[in-house]
C-alpha cells in the first residue's frame with residue numbers, strides 16, 4: 034500500500050519538497066544546485082513509496098543526483114553552487130561534450146539537463162493534478178505530461194517501460210493522501226502556490242541552456 038512503509042516521523046510531505054524547489058532561486062535569479070538536487074531527492078523518496086515498479090526510474094534519477102552531489106563535494110565544488118556558475122565554469126574549461134559524446138559523458142551540464150527535462154514533466158503533471166477532478170486518473174495525467182515532455186528524449190523501450198509503470202500509479206484519492214498535504218482543496222491550493230516558482234526555475238534554466246546552445250547535449 035502506498036506510503037505504508039514509512040514511519041510517522043519520516044512521512045513524506047509534498048509541501049516540504051516543493052518548498053525546497055522554491056528555495057532554489059537566489060536573489061539575482063540564479064538556480065542553486067544544492068536545493069535543486071534536494072528537491073529531486075525528496076521526489077524520488079515519494080516515488081519509491083509508491084512501489085518497486087518505479088525503481089528503474091528512481092535508479093536513474095538517484096544516479097544523476099549523485100553525479101551532481103559529487104561535483105558539489107569535489108575540489109571545484111564552488112563552481113557548482115548554481116546552474117549559472119556551473120555552465121560558465123564547464124564551458125570555459127571545455128568540460129562539456131556539446132555535439133557528440135566524448136571525454137565528458139557525465140558533465141554537470143549534461144546531467145542537469147536530464148533532470149531539467151524531467152522538471153518540465155513535473156510541472157505539466159502537477160498542473161494537471163491541480164486542475165483535475167475526482168474522475169480523473171493519475172495514470173492518464175502522468176502519461177499525458179510525459180508524452181508532452183520527456184518522451185521525445187527517450188527511446189521506444191524506455192517509453193514503453195514508463196507507460197507500464199504509470200499504469201501502476203494509485204488513483205487520485207490515494208495519491209493525494211500520500212502527498213500528505215491535507216484535504217484535496219489544500220492540495221490544490223498548495224499546488225497553485227508552488228507551480229509558478231517551479232515554472233520560474235524551469236524557465237531560467239531553459240533560457241540559460243538555450244543561450245549557450247546546450248539543450249541537445251547528447
Ligand SMILES: CCCCCCCC/C=C\CCCCCCCC(=O)N[C@@H](COP(=O)(O)O)[C@H](O)/C=C/CCCCCCCCCCCCC
Pocket residue numbers: 047076077079080083087089090091093094147148150151154159162175179183186191195202212251
Ligand atoms: C504529487 C506529485 C508528486 C510527483 C512525484 C514525482 C516523483 C518523481 C520522482 C522522480 C522522477 C524521476 C526523474 C527521472 C529523470 C529521468 C532522466 C532521464 O530522462 N533519463 C534518461 C536519459 O538519461 P541518459 O541515458 O541520457 O543518461 C534515462 O534513459 C532514463 C531512464 C529511466 C526512465 C525515466 C522515465 C521518466 C518518467 C518520469 C515520470 C516519473 C513518474 C513518477 C510518478 C510518480
